[in-house]
Amino acid sequence: MSDEGRLIAGRYRLIERIGRGGMGTVWRAEDEALGREIALKRLHAQQHLSEDELATVHERTRREARSAARIAHPNVVVVHDVLDDEGLPCIVMEYVHGTTLGALLKGGGALPPGEAARVGLGMVAALRAAHAAGVLHRDVKPGNVLLGGNGRVVLTDFGIAMATGTSTLTKTGEIIGSIDYIAPERMRGHKPGPTADLWALGATLFQSVEGRPPFRRATAMETAYAIAVDPLAPMKQAGPLEPLIEMLLAKDPDERPSAEETERALRVVASEAPGATMGTATGGTTEVAWASAVPSRATATVAATGPTTSAGATLTDSGSGSVPPTPISGGGSGSAGDGTGRPRRKRRRLLWSAAAVTLAAAAVAGGLYAVTADDGGHGRKGSGTATAPTASEPSPVPAGFRLVREKTLGVTFPVPDGWKRDGRASAEQVTYTDPSGLVGLTIGTVNPAGANPESHFQNIEANTKLNYSTYRKLRMQRTTFQGKPAAVWEFTFQGQVRAFRAIDFGFGEEGGTEYDIYLSAPEAQWDTHRPVFDTVKAGFRVG
Structure with missing residues (x-):
């Protein structure tokens, strides 16, 4: 590579290209000022874009750095610096030794439910921290999940994240992100909330255990339609994760579990996995109680x-x-009642909290x-x-x-x-x-x-x-x-x-x-x- 060995900003030496996407290239590099290994993401030159479009792309990159930098959490990638190199924005981040969940699942690979739950715990912890900081990730997917050699799970690439109080940097009706992991409400052009990130988490968990995205079709157009209206296909390998994944992939965002509820459910599955050392949830009774509190998602489409x-x-x-x-x-807007006189969101929470309630509480609205x-x-x-x-x-x-x-x-x-x-x-x-x-x-x-x-x-x-x-x-x-x-x-x-x-x-x-x-x-x-x-x-x- 011609850029190998090049020095950027007088201190970051490019060593090895470790990733390349449509918008930029990620390099393993050395910070010569501090003598440490780092990852440097550099945008590509976009010759086909107008000046206004380039300005938007560059601002998105700077926003990525700002969004990630405002989240201090071990499951979120650490941003060290943001700079320009020959007019192109660059983000300097911590280098995580390991691979990505996307690489692990490439070619139809899958994880046991217990291991998928462990990875999911790291992801939901990162999302809780991001949402608490007022940041929506909006591009949660396996390729943006780093798996460190020490077992650490890190969420990265906040390139299209949206912070509270900022403009969207999109045209009216524009949908950006990876099609397989875009929540139904975003497909309909509605403003996303934290539950859109949780839907993407559900899609990632589905792929982790089943070896494919939940609504993948032959074309992007067909995939978008399937996300919007198709019922979820039966899972064959999800095991104890199946009830949680079904709820996370509910079409109505008000019917999805919260991040806290998701984390508790994942802990149960991870703790029951063979060889698990987590002790926060013990015994089969806890798992049965959790599963019975999750109503089956109505296949309303x-x-x-x-x-x-x-x-x-x-x-x-x-x-x-x-x-x-x-x-x-x-x-609809997702705020309508479910026939009981209570809003859908309230009813779902009642179902989740009533551990003794059976799956027959089918009150999840269609x-x-x-x-x-x-x-x-x-x-x-x-x-x-x-x-x-x-x-x-x-x-x-x-x-x-x-x-x-x-x-x-x-x-x-x-x-x-x-x-x-x-x-x-x-x-x-x-x-x-x-x-x-x-x-x-x-x-x-x-x-x-x-x-x-x-x-x-x-x-x-x-x-x-x-x-x-x-x-x-x-x-x-x-x-x-x-x-x-x-x-x-x-x-x-x-x-x-x-x-x-x-x-x-x-x-x-x-x-x-x-x-x-x-x-x-x-x-x-x-x-x-x-x-x-x-x-x-x-x-x-x-x-």
Whole structure:
């Protein structure tokens, strides 16, 4: 390497390149003034960026140094200095002898649950210290976890951290970070809190025991949709860590355990591991009590790999069918009640604290995703009736359809004969698919509704356009339906094998419930399947 042996700032001698990413290179170096080994992170020259973009990148690097420097904790990397070298920012940090968790897990490697819990304890300790200092990490992942040769676990790379009272240094709707570890609320464009870091911790623990990220799909677009709406796949190797990981990966941030609760749970698992020396939690009784206090996370969302609608339905376009695609859902705010009159956050804490309560306390509220579809008509082939039916009229059921009643959603609508109800329905949505699995109808709700579903769709679309180049809007417009504000959104996107087209229609009054109808199908067969949407919409009844 041409830079090996070079002296930076008159005191830091570059010895060996130990890491390289998209934004910078990390070197093992020697601080000649103090005679100690250090790690030096130097940004790359970014010729393709404008001056404003470069200024933002450089400020992020300086912020990384400031964010890490304000956290004094043995599980957080120590920052010694920040400087410029030939106009490029550099961070001087302590050098940790060892490897990264990412390197250890490379190629599908995995850890025993007890060892994963030990690593998790170091991570959650670092996060507790960061959050106490007012710093969100926002890029927790295996590659940013250093494993020292002496057993020390160190969280590093605060490059996109956000400190309380600072600007975000991002454009509106921009999502930065490693896609596999970005929490669902960040996918929806909501402001993240400490629980977003805990979701990333859960994703890291999942990969540590299962050998893969929890929602990894073939493309970044599909991974983002899966994080937003897919239920968590069953774990095969998590053992006693499974209940905690399920809770950490809850779609609703209010349903996740706190950092303190997570640390207690990890201590139980680590102390019960073979050869463990930790004595803070002893005996099988403690472990059983902890596990029984963690309710199973409701699988409230439908599988998704294409764009996800406000209903959160999606489909895996693998060539055969599974469940049809939709754009990232907007959902609710996470503060709504759970049917008991208590806010969700309070209810979750009650469940966690009641060690004698069994898993049947299934009060964990469902996910926050609902579906939307189009308003029909507008001269399209096979459009439905011209007048919107009222809720009191009987729902028309034409030949080839059957009437279904979804009691949980409080709605009735026609469904084509032969279409099957997906078994992963939730309190917020249900999906029916055709025999091929490539055409899907999702009915869902958003509660409380906003002023008009169009703003809901626009929020979803903002992230979709930014992150997925194959998305193309055909139309989005306001209308009315059954005397209520409504909106239509129609678009296309590219699946793994073929192009899809979707129509999303939502209606509802502000403060009440928004009802959504969403249909997606291969674009080449759109004229064949579009009439299904019109029939469902014409026969849709609330109550």
